[in-house]
Amino acid sequence: DSGVTQTPKHLITATGQRVTLRCSPRSGDLSVYWYQQSLDQGLQFLIHYYNGEERAKGNILERFSAQQFPDLHSELNLSSLELGDSALYFCASSVAPSGGYYNEQFFGPGTRLTVL
Amino acid sequence: AQKVTQAQTEISVVEKEDVTLDCVYETRDTTYYLFWYKQPPSGELVFLIRRNSFDEQNEISGRYSWNFQKSTSSFNFTITASQVVDSAVYFCALTPFSGNTPLVFGKGTRLSVIA
Numbered sequence: 001d002s003g004v005t006q007t008p009k010h011l012i013t014a015t016g017q018r019v020t021l022r023c024s025p026r027s028g029d030l031s032v033y034w035y036q037q038s039l040d041q042g043l044q045f046l047i048h049y050y051n052g053e054e055r056a057k058g059n060i061l062e063r064f065s066a067q068q069f070p071d072l073h074s075e076l077n078l079s080s081l082e083l084g085d086s087a088l089y090f091c092a093s094s095v096a097p098s099g100g101y102y103n104e105q106f107f108g109p110g111t112r113l114t115v116l
Numbered sequence: 117a118q119k120v121t122q123a124q125t126e127i128s129v130v131e132k133e134d135v136t137l138d139c140v141y142e143t144r145d146t147t148y149y150l151f152w153y154k155q156p157p158s159g160e161l162v163f164l165i166r167r168n169s170f171d172e173q174n175e176i177s178g179r180y181s182w183n184f185q186k187s188t189s190s191f192n193f194t195i196t197a198s199q200v201v202d203s204a205v206y207f208c209a210l211t212p213f214s215g216n217t218p219l220v221f222g223k224g225t226r227l228s229v230i231a
Contacts, residue, residue, distance in 0.1 A: 031216045043207060045218035058218060088159060094216055102149050102168070103216055107161040 003027070004093050004108035012114045018079040021111045025072055025093030031055075032074040033094075033105060034066055038087035049074055081115045088112050118143045120210050122222035129198050130230050137193045137225045139208030145169075147213035150184065150191045155205040155224070164206075167191065168213065198229045 003026035013019055025032050034046040036059075045058035049068035060066075063081075068074040078085060089112075092105040119142040129135045141150065152164040165175065167184050175182045179196045195202055205226045209219040 033218055035219075035221075042223040043221040045220070048216070048218055050216060055216065056218060090161065102166070102211065102213065104163075104166070105219065107163075109160050112159070 002106040002108060004091060004106050006089075006091050006108035006111050008111060009109065010112050010114075012116065013081060014116055015081055015083060017081050017115075018077065019081065019113065021076040021078070021089050021091075021113070023074045023076070023091030023093075023108060025074070025091075026106055029093035029095050029106070030072065031094045031103070032068055032072070033092040034060075034074070034076050035090040035092065036087050037090065037110075038084070040084075043090075046076070078113070083115050086113055086115045118145075118148075118210050118212075118220045120208050120220055120222035122206075122208055122225050124225045125223070126226045126228070128228045128230060131200060132197050134194060134196050135198050135227065135229075137195075137206050137208075137227065139191045139193065139222060141189050141191065141208070141210050143189075143210060143212070145212045149211050149213060151207075151209040151211075151219065152182065152191075152193050153207045153209065153221075155207065157204070161207070164193075195227075198227075200229050200231050203227060203229045 005024045030051045037043045046060040048056040066076045088110045090110045091108045094103040094105045121140045148169045154162040181194045183192045205224045207224045208222045211217045
């Protein structure tokens with residue numbers, strides 16, 4: 001158990017709908033990352049938040065947005081869903097930056113989204 | 117830009133065979149980290165190893181071993197005497213040597229170990 005929790009575990013919805021995925025980082029971790037694993041794109045980075053602020057964006061669609069709340073949990077909002085958005089969405093957390101040393105990313109169990 | 121290539125999409129071996137999973141990376145950073153993760157059928161990502169670019173020593177952990185060669189930008193993973201429980205998708209990943217940066221993953225190699 002990595003200490004990172006994600007809810008829900010599974011989500012089935014229809015095209016055009018909007019969903020929210022939730023991530024609670026490990027206690028004390030200020031950074032949250034979102035990754036998407038799809039059949040055609042593989043595992044790719046979406047967005048990174050640190051202590052409530054957006055730090056980096058990857059291949060995140062404009063229909064997708066995220067935020068990190070004062071209690072450090074994060075939500076990934078996916079709207080106008082398309083069939084191609086079906087994927088496994090992972091959240092990872094790590095501690096604060098420490099002057100050049102790598103901070104381990106701990107992955108949650110993922111949320112499997114199916115768009116019908 | 118950074119890139120990780122896992123040319124082997126799928127590999128199938130018979131139990132007890134040795135198998136090597138290839139990973140080739142591209143980066144302009146002089147210092148970086150390399151990783152291997154395992155994704156079993158249950159779907160979670162299991163961390164296997166992290167190696168920084170300063171350390172080219174090979175590493176062995178039980179039946180697992182890793183061969184890092186900076187000269188060829190490769191970080192290959194060998195499983196000795198494979199077992200059915202090794203069946204999974206294996207990902208190689210890369211990130212710059214700085215505090216909080218996202219991981220760049222390869223497409224993964226699906227390993228099937230047949231009894």
